[in-house]
Amino acid sequence: MKIVVRDSIQTMQRVKVGVIGLASVLLLIGLAATIFSIVSREQPGVAAGAPKADVAANLTVSNSAAPNAAPTTEPLAEIGVAPAASPTPAKP
Template sequence: MRDSSQSIQRVKVGLIGLAAVMLLIALASLVIGSATRERPVVAIGAPKPEVVANMGLDNVAGPSSEPLAELGVAPSTNAQAPAVQP
């Protein structure tokens, strides 16, 4: 009979511990969620994210078949003859 009451008590303690952990996770989720919903503070003269993102699009060229030649690491393999000056 004693083993039965001990195992029931252990199950109760385990369930209470599990409920406490779940409660702590829920509270942490609420705190983090409310912090991320706030609008960012815009400082005077600060870069605007949409402008900075569009600046990067101007620098992107089409896909290259010779990335090393563009970097100047290897010579280009294009079979173009150099222009001859008279």
């Protein structure tokens, strides 16, 4: 049976390499977290000609709140995507 005796210098070198590796990984994680927190605090840029959320929300509310609108059962025909199932008769 062979007994391997480790040298104390080699053991200390392995400990130092492990601690340095662990510290560098923690440093990289901290740096990445800092960068992501800075980026998330910035206001999003608005592209020229992009739709604005508040205007689109107001248009949706005003269109759906028509006072004398009859309820329809065909929402696709209402927005013009599909033809209506029952055509309206033409007035002579």
